Amino acid sequence: MRLFLRTAHELHDLLIKKEISAEELNKAVLDRVESVEDKIGAYITRTRENALDQARAVDQQIKNGEKISPLSGIPVAIKDNMCTYGVKTTAGSKILSNFIPPYSATVVKKLDAAGAALVGKTNLDEFAMGSSTENSGFFTTKNPWDTGRVPGGSSGGSAAAVAAGEAVCSLGSDTGGSIRLPASFCGVVGMKPTYGAVSRYGLIAYASSLDQIGPFARDVTDCALMLNAICGHDPLDSTSAKYPVADYSGFLKDNVRGLKMGVPEEYMAEGIDPEVQSVILKAMEKMESLGAVVEYTSLPHTEYALPTYYLIAPAEASSNLARYDGVRYGIRAKEAEDVIDMFMNTRSLGFGNEVKRRIMLGTYALSAGYYDAYYLKALKVRTLIKEDFDRAFEKYDLLLSPVSPTTAFHIGEKTDDPLQMYLSDICTISVNLAGIPGISIPCGFAGGMPVGLQLMGKHFDEGTLLRPAYSFEQNTDYHKQFPEL
Template sequence: MSLFDLKLQEINSRLAGKELSVTDLVDQSLAKIGDVDSKVRAFLRVDEEGARRTARELDDQLAFGGDRGLLFGLPAGIKDNIVTEGITTTCASRFLENYDPIYDATVIKKLKQAQSVTIGKLNMDEFAMGGSNENSAYHVTTNPWNPEYVPGGSSGGSAASVAAGEVYFSLGSDTGGSIRQPASYCGVVGLKPTYGLVSRFGLVAFASSLDQIGPLTKNVEDAAYVLQAIAGHDPQDSTSANVSIPDYIGALSGDVKGLRIAVPKEYMGQGVDPAVKDSVLSALKVLEGLGAVWEEVSMPHTEYAVATYYLIASSEASSNLARFDGVRYGVRASDPDNLLDLYVKSRSQGFGPEVKRRIMLGTYALSSGYYDAYYLKAQKVRTLIKQDFDNVFQNYDVIIGPTAPTTAFKIGEQVGDPLTMYLNDILTIPVNLAGVPAISVPCGLAEGMPVGLQIIGKALDEATVLRVAHAFEQHTEHHKQRPAL
């Protein structure tokens, strides 16, 4: 049995009793990476020297006793768009292949305060743009359940590393479903917090009004622990919410009696695989058996979410990625004729096709004569989508549906059809547009591949989302299933 199959509290108990050392945990992680990552390819770089040094320091602390951090000794993987001092951060792009940060993102500082161990940086779609991990400039990560299938994206490396047992938990970022969709595809738990709850300082920006960092874990309890460690106000992030942080771990009571669940008919309609729908209905029966009640509702603006998202996200990406010009950041073209040629050649050589596609779409939407027709209208529809959530949450505690309309698809199957790829996020995108929290938890298998259940909550009500997810998990075995690597 892997040490990573133990619950966090069990690991803490063994560490306290000197039955286990942090070095043992790091050895387990590095050994597993050595065994399976040639097939899974979740990592872009492994910081073995740094991980072993941190393990020795924590073991020394363990020997002398004293207080331990909330995530003491737990090996973690970090998505490669979260900056880490001393570890190259590339966003899986050739443009940043030589970028060595001189500071840590706020979430990395918080993980260090919680005394986890950073193992390395995880693969992703370039600049977080994609839903399959096929847009990485370095290699394609595979799904641990079947190497012919994608792990999802853009946090595909983060989900695959946890599913493969290479790390105890990982961090990802979610702009339109990039934590929850790969969590669904890989059969792990993925939490997208309320916008502003977790600092974005040190997260390389894709779409600033949508991006949010969150954890990927094997179970809901671990997600609560990681969120407890990384949530909180950060004066270095102007969008950080200055709110008190509740006890997420204490919220895992298992009690959902009287809970009111809304199931949008738009989330269970055309395009949703029948096997996925059946898994979600079975999950609702479990919650119903625990005393919750559910009803079908309508969220009529859901059908506009994908178009709205890609206009807003691409516009913000166009603005954010303008800094990558070959002068101030990243790779510089070696043979430009003049300054304009330097911009053109650096961006042509540094960016991949999906990034270029979104920059062009966003620049067009923001251009003179089109701003009102596209970007401004998309912002107005975003407000209508948020109002759909507000209206439902007046009468219900959570919204439940599938995380993704299908299970994972085969590598190469949709890479030439970006519109079909974009539609895979139709059930996760509205959450980011509204800024509310959501979690994906395993709820079954369809033809041998994992299915995810999405639980959406009110803004800053992660406690209820985690409580419902934990109650479901406690009465099912789906989260205990592991891929046969």
């Protein structure tokens, strides 16, 4: 019984029946980390003793006859851009290579309150800027299905950890597809909730109007359990929404009869790999065979999504990253003639090329004389993109599309061409611009690599995405297939 490949809900059942102990489970996952981490590189920091201490506490609760939560004792990983009290948090950047936060992010506290066992902090593209985890300031994470390929980004470490059995569930952040893309590339479930549904307090900011924390899991049931743990209003986050939080497990019904699904033509146009397109078409047919109504529709402003995103996100990043100056925390350049020289040297030394590129793009877009022509225009187009979705949701319950035009590409294949790298996000960034929820579920393989199906829904209507995702999963076995390392 390979415990490290079981789902959280299966493991919870085994725990409450006392067929396994939480300590035994965590040791199995930690041993798995020891055996495969040199091939994958999912973790920046490991917290073995933390996980075992939490596991022993859960075992004591069970022994005492106390009721445990569905995530109690479950080994989880957290993307290293979420603050963890007393545990190094780097955001994948050399500039924060020595930063130990004095507090924990709200989502970390919520998982801790749910009894989850933290296995470690996962690798990412520096400050979550990238689609491949090749922009990490430390090393490149590898895809468990083919270690010559990328796991996607920016949450590549979190996705790879779940796919490789190095964690049962994990958290990532999604600014333009950074949960859904790695979930697709690594063959796991990944969800970006509605903007404001999950607190961003303690998340190291990239683009504040786009960033959203969400879960990775082996199946949709585990995804719902993670959402139950992390969703909800937080007074510490001014962008956190006050809304009635559902029990997402209640939406897990094998029934899509009558659900109307729209397929945006723009996401199935030229540029999509024919094998990927074939897999998505079969997934559409599967939904139809289960009783859903699937029709083509249009999101006419999709072509402007990429330039809009790459004006808004870098503009917000240039503002957010101004705080890393070597004065209060993080590294500081030793050689400097004056304070301005120290700022410049610290930032030149601490930031990688992609982060510098985006800071410069954003600073230019916000500069005097260009603000109206670029940033303000991008905000207006963002509204048009949101209105496309609003119109589509008047007719459809949800939208369906590929997550990416391709499967995972080879390491180094796109590093010299930033524009080609940015095109990896073409199917995902509109969801962030509109602030709606999106989920990636495994729906097949192309050339031996996983393909993800993206479902997109109305604001705060995660439940309507979970239902067809669960139904699709119950009638296929793609989520049960694992890479053999």
